[in-house]
Every structure is written in C-alpha cells, then in structure tokens.
Amino acid sequence: MDYALITASTAGIGFAIAQKLLKQGCYCYINYAHNDERAEVASKKFSEISNNFCILKADLSDINGVKTIIEGVKNTPLKYVVLNCGITDKTPFGEITHKNWSKVFDSNVNMPFFLMQGLYDSMENESSIVLISSILGRHPHAMSVSYGVSKAAMSALCQNMVKILAPKKIRINALEPGFVDTDWQKEKPQAQRANIENKIALGRFAEPNEIADMCYNVLCNTYINGSIIPICGGYSMS
Numbered sequence: 001m002d003y004a005l006i007t008a009s010t011a012g013i014g015f016a017i018a019q020k021l022l023k024q025g026c027y028c029y030i031n032y033a034h035n036d037e038r039a040e041v042a043s044k045k046f047s048e049i050s051n052n053f054c055i056l057k058a059d060l061s062d063i064n065g066v067k068t069i070i071e072g073v074k075n076t077p078l079k080y081v082v083l084n085c086g087i088t089d090k091t092p093f094g095e096i097t098h099k100n101w102s103k104v105f106d107s108n109v110n111m112p113f114f115l116m117q118g119l120y121d122s123m124e125n126e127s128s129i130v131l132i133s134s135i136l137g138r139h140p141h142a143m144s145v146s147y148g149v150s151k152a153a154m155s156a157l158c159q160n161m162v163k164i165l166a167p168k169k170i171r172i173n174a175l176e177p178g179f180v181d182t183d184w185q186k187e188k189p190q191a192q193r194a195n196i197e198n199k200i201a202l203g204r205f206a207e208p209n210e211i212a213d214m215c216y217n218v219l220c221n222t223y224i225n226g227s228i229i230p231i232c233g234g235y236s237m238s
Contacts, residue, residue: 001052004080005029005073005119007060010042012182013132014084016208019049020216021080027052029073031085033059060085061107063114070118077124080219083112084132086154088147101146108150109157116161123170128219131158131174132211135232138176151176155228162226171225173218178232181205201234 003026009018010032021028030046030053032039039055046053056072058065087107089100112131136144137151158174165172179185179196185205188196197203214231218224 002026002079003029003073003076004082005031005069005078006082006084007031007069007115008033008085009082010035010039010055012184013177013180013208013211014082015042015045016212017082017084017215018046018053020209020212022046022049022053024216025050025052026080027054029054029056029069029076031056031058031060031069033057033061033065033085060111060115061087061103063111066111066114066118069115073119073122076122078119078122079124079127081116081119081123081127081129082132082215082219083115083129085111086132086134086147086151088144090144093145096146104144104146105150105153108147109153112154113157116165120165120168120170123168126169126222127171129161129165129170129172130215130218131155131172132215133158133174133176133228135176135178135230135235138230139236158228159226171222173224173227173229175211175215175218176228176230176232177206177211178230178235179205180208180211182208199236200232201237204233206231206233 004021006018008014009030018028058068089104091100133154134151136148141148155174161172
C-alpha cells in the first residue's frame with residue numbers, strides 16, 4: 001500500500017485529491033486546520049470510499065503545525081505528498097501590515113518548505129511531491145497582492161527543490177489551477193463569477209475532480225519533474 005499526505009484536504013481541491021488517492025488504494029493522511037465540523041463531514045464521506053485514512057489537525061500557517069504533521073506521519077514511508085494549504089488576504093494595499101503579508105507567505109511558501117524539509121528522511125526513494133500553486137501567481141491579480149506573489153514564489157520553490165530532492169530521486173512538480181468551483185467560489189456574486197468566466201477560454205470554472213485527476217497523473221508519472229503546470233481552462237486567453 002502506498003502512503004500519501006494531503007494538506008488542507010477536508011474541502012475543495014484538497015478534498016477531491018484525497019478522494020482520488022483513496023480510490024486508488026492509498027492510505028491517506030488528511031489534514032485540516034480549524035473547522036472540526038467540516039472535518040467530521042469529510043471523514044464520513046471518506047469512509048464511504050475506504051477506512052485507510054487518518055485525520056491530522058494542524059494549522060500549517062505556523063511552524064508548530066508543521067511539527068504536528070511531521071510527528072503524525074513519523075516512520076511512515078510516504079510515497080505521495082500534496083501540499084495544498086494556502087490562504088489569501090484581501091486587505092486594501094494601503095492597509096496591508098507586515099503581519100498580514102507574513103501570514104500569507106508563511107502558509108503559502110514558508111511552511112511548505114519546512115514541511116518538505118521535515119518529511120525528507122521519511123519519504124520513499126522515487127516518491128513524488130505536488131505543490132498546489134495558482135494561475136494567479138502567473139497572471140497578476142490586484143485583489144490580493146500577497147496571494148499572487150506568494151503563489152509565484154511557490155512555483156519557484158518547486159523548481160529550486162529539484163536538485164535538492166534528486167539524491168533520493170524524489171520528483172517535485174507544481175500545479176497552477178485557475179478558478180475552481182469550490183464552495184468558496186460558489187459564494188461569489190453571480191456578476192463576479194460571470195466576469196471571471198468571460199476571461200476563461202472554456203467559459204467555466206474547473207470542477208475539483210478535474211484538478212484531482214491532473215494531480216494524480218502528475219504524482220504517478222515517473223518522468224515529470226520540476227514542471228509548473230497550468231490547469232486553468234485558458235484563463236486570460238479568451
């Protein structure tokens with residue numbers, strides 16, 4: 001049995017990726033930060049697929065959360081690691097504080113790095129990491145400067161890690177999803193959604209399972225390494 005860790009995986013893209021890996025027969029470590037009720041609902045849905053999972057509560061915007069995860073998967077030979085945790089901040093430009101900015105970078109860049117550092121020794125040779133970045137790291141998005149810049153940094157982190165992970169032949173790649181029809185996106189006003197859809201060549205948001213399918217394919221492909229893969233329906237190309 002292959003072992004997988006998926007961060008921020010009780011909702012949205014992470015939830016879809018965890019479901020996909022469970023269906024493929026993996027034992028999954030499922031992570032969430034705060035929402036116990038949502039985690040319980042997700043756990044019931046996972047149980048409909050398989051009982052081969054463990055729920056790990058840890059806030060991955062903080063180094064103590066990283067330590068909790070590392071301890072939680074201790075001595076487990078991880079085959080797949082999907083780092084999906086990320087936050088945004090829509091504070092107006094003139095009001096952004098160092099604390100605002102740093103929290104986004106901690107969650108989206110710093111803690112993923114320290115998590116990889118802490119997991120390295122327990123990962124199998126020839127295992128695979130996927131970072132869930134964002135197309136907004138490629139296309140500037142004025143609504144959240146820190147989010148776009150941090151996601152661009154996450155994609156750069158992916159490529160900077162390739163040689164570091166090479167001695168164990170651990171592959172690392174990043175996906176850059178566009179707008180995905182998660183609960184958070186469904187809460188957007190219809191006019192705002194329509195404006196976004198007009199910028200997407202396919203004219204619609206992605207389904208979470210479409211991102212999960214791509215993630216699984218990248219995890220399993222033994223020759224994709226150091227790649228930054230947009231999956232955005234042609235965002236900004238319409």
